[in-house]
Amino acid sequence: MTLPTQPLSPLDGRYRAAVSGLGEYLSEAGLNRARVHIEVEWLVFLTDRELFGSRSLDDAQKTALRALVTDFDQRAIDELGTLEATTRHDVKAVEYYMRAHLETLGLGDVAELTHFACTSEDINNLAYALTIAQAMREVWQPALTAVIDALATRAVTHRADAMLAHTHGQPATPTTVGKEFAVFVHRLRRIATRIDSTQYLGKFSGATGTFAAHVAADPAQDWPALSREFVTGLGLEWNPLTTQIESHDWQAELYQAVSHANRVLHNFATDAWTYISLGYFTQIPQAGATGSSTMPHKINPIRFENAEANLELSSALLDSLAATLVTSRLQRDLTDSTTQRNIGVALGHSLLALDNLRRGLDEIAVNGDRLAADLDANWEILGEAIQTVIRAEITAGRSSIADPYAMLKELTRGRRVGPDELAEFVNGLDIGDDAKARLAALTPAGYVGLADELVDQLL
Numbered sequence: 001m002t003l004p005t006q007p008l009s010p011l012d013g014r015y016r017a018a019v020s021g022l023g024e025y026l027s028e029a030g031l032n033r034a035r036v037h038i039e040v041e042w043l044v045f046l047t048d049r050e051l052f053g054s055r056s057l058d059d060a061q062k063t064a065l066r067a068l069v070t071d072f073d074q075r076a077i078d079e080l081g082t083l084e085a086t087t088r089h090d091v092k093a094v095e096y097y098m099r100a101h102l103e104t105l106g107l108g109d110v111a112e113l114t115h116f117a118c119t120s121e122d123i124n125n126l127a128y129a130l131t132i133a134q135a136m137r138e139v140w141q142p143a144l145t146a147v148i149d150a151l152a153t154r155a156v157t158h159r160a161d162a163m164l165a166h167t168h169g170q171p172a173t174p175t176t177v178g179k180e181f182a183v184f185v186h187r188l189r190r191i192a193t194r195i196d197s198t199q200y201l202g203k204f205s206g207a208t209g210t211f212a213a214h215v216a217a218d219p220a221q222d223w224p225a226l227s228r229e230f231v232t233g234l235g236l237e238w239n240p241l242t243t244q245i246e247s248h249d250w251q252a253e254l255y256q257a258v259s260h261a262n263r264v265l266h267n268f269a270t271d272a273w274t275y276i277s278l279g280y281f282t283q284i285p286q287a288g289a290t291g292s293s294t295m296p297h298k299i300n301p302i303r304f305e306n307a308e309a310n311l312e313l314s315s316a317l318l319d320s321l322a323a324t325l326v327t328s329r330l331q332r333d334l335t336d337s338t339t340q341r342n343i344g345v346a347l348g349h350s351l352l353a354l355d356n357l358r359r360g361l362d363e364i365a366v367n368g369d370r371l372a373a374d375l376d377a378n379w380e381i382l383g384e385a386i387q388t389v390i391r392a393e394i395t396a397g398r399s400s401i402a403d404p405y406a407m408l409k410e411l412t413r414g415r416r417v418g419p420d421e422l423a424e425f426v427n428g429l430d431i432g433d434d435a436k437a438r439l440a441a442l443t444p445a446g447y448v449g450l451a452d453e454l455v456d457q458l459l
Contacts, residue, residue: 011348018355019348025135026344032080033072034127035094038234039114040065043098045230046113052218054110064105068098091120117213119206121332125246126202128340129236132251133200140347141195143354144261148188150361151268152458155181158366159455162445163280164374164381171378174444177280177366179451182458184268191261198254202236203227203246208331244332248325255318255346262318262350265357266311269304272360276301279370284363303360307353314353317346375444379419380412382439385447386426389435398432419443 007013024030044062047054057065068076076097083093095115102111115123159178164171204227206213214223228238239246275281283299321343325336390404401407411417411425426439 009345011345011352015348015352019351021139022135022344022348022351025131025139026347028341029072029077030131031127032077032090032094033069034131035091035123036072036076036098037069037130038123038126039094039098040068041234042116042118042230043110043113045226045233046116047110049226051221052113054113057107057110061105061107065102065107068101089120091115091123094123117206117211117217118204119244121245122204122206124337126204126231126234126236128251128343129200129202129246130234132254132343133198133235135344135347136195136198136254140258140351140354141192143351143358144188144192144195147265147354147357147361148185148192150358151181151188152185154178154361155185155455155458160452161366161368161371162375162448162451163371164378164444171374171381173381173384174375174448174451176448176451176455177371178455179448180271182455184264185458187264188261191257191264195254195257195261198257199237199250200235201239201246201250202231202234203239203242204231205240205242208244209242243328243330245328245336247328248336251343252322252326255322258347258350259315259318259322262311262315262353265353266308266315269308269311269353269357269360272364273301273304273308276304276364278374279367280374281364282367284365286363301360303356303363307356307360310349310353310356314346314349317342317349321346372445377416378444379422380415380417381444382422382442382447383408383412383417385442386422386429386439389439390429390431393431393435396432398435399430401430 007016011019025034044057044065046052047057050056080093080097083096084090087093087096098114099111102108102114155178157178158181159176161177162174163177163180165173165175203209205211205224211223211227214221224240228240231238272281276283283301285299289299321339324339328336387404387408390399390401390407393399394401394404417425423440426436429436429439431439
């Protein structure tokens with residue numbers, strides 16, 4: 001038996017609830033609504049200036065025309081689908097859709113100004129710029145901000161919770177849980193600032209970017225100035241020099257920045273997973289949830305594993321978009337047409353990961369007992385502090401020790417050293433009394449430097 005039609009992508013199936021906000025803008029319907037918006041505003045722009053002897057529309061007529069956008073619904077989606085089935089051209093279908101509704105609205109006398117002097121890419125590039133900007137500002141960026149804020153809250157809450165660090169997977173100079181969260185906050189905020197400054201560019205200059213048709217129709221007009229006014233009036237930045245297409249460089253810059261954010265988030269996801277495996281973070285049981293189908297005791301770190309995988313998928317797509325969209329053969333090829341239809345998929349996998357990370361952060365707790373136990377089991381990490389203090393004492397003329405690093409290496413490398421053995425070693429050192437007292441008072445949990453204070457760098 002054949003299944004009823006099913007979504008092919010899990011983003012439109014299993015994970016739809018987490019990513020549906022992007023569909024408002026980056027779906028085919030969202031793109032078509034934006035195309036109608038561009039066509040409507042271009043018609044209003046031309047008639048407002050009474051170009052080619054057209055009449056200016058009154059407020060009621062403009063409102064009725066703009067309702068094609070504000071009231072865009074399933075009936076409009078279906079109507080455009082029927083038209084495209086005949087035209088086999090998505091933007092031409094939008095033009096015919098506009099013309100039909102102009103007649104219905106009693107605006108048939110200005111119908112010839114629909115899609116006037118436009119190539120399809122004039123409409124498409126502006127529609128994509130608007131929908132991508134809206135998707136980023138209304139959906140993806142708030143989701144990133146929510147994760148950053150959750151990390152920042154953790155940074156402050158756990159700023160003084162000492163934790164054994166691990167460099168190369170081995171015990172190392174301690175840090176604090178909060179300071180490690182703060183590192184990710186700082187990294188992500190820098191990228192978020194770069195994304196916030198994205199220039200969403202638009203072109204509106206005809207078939208090969210020369211305004212040739214415009215000039216042929218009316219050589220007296222300053223068409224570049226009118227183009228700039230129209231594009232900036234939509235809330236976009238004007239690109240004056242293009243081929244038939246807007247060159248997509250701004251898209252490449254944006255996708256590279258989002259991919260960079262993905263990779264930092266991926267780094268956090270793998271770190272969180274590792275801290276869970278070390279027992280530094282415990283997972284809070286969720287009512288009714290199952291960790292393993294056969295091992296009842298398990299709580300699997302699925303939020304971080306899901307995020308890790310989806311961040312990898314997202315970056316793979318974003319990297320491909322950034323690499324391919326900046327190239328178009330001569331003045332135009334259509335490789336970008338099908339490629340850009342995957343922008344929502346690329347951002348969708350990232351959004352799904354952000355959702356999982358935010359929820360994952362709500363489902364973990366810091367295990368203070370395990371942190372303390374690991375610190376107390378690794379007193380040899382104080383070897384760094386001891387040899388550094390000795391070197392300072394040598395410089396100050398208060399010690400005659402020949403090679404403090406070699407001395408501590410001999411004592412600590414590849415072996416465990418307990419507090420009593422370390423205390424005896426410090427007591428026998430040829431160093432000043434103040435330095436000896438400082439070292440004698442030092443513990444792994446207290447050897448965190450300025451980690452607590454460094455969290456204030458976020459404020």
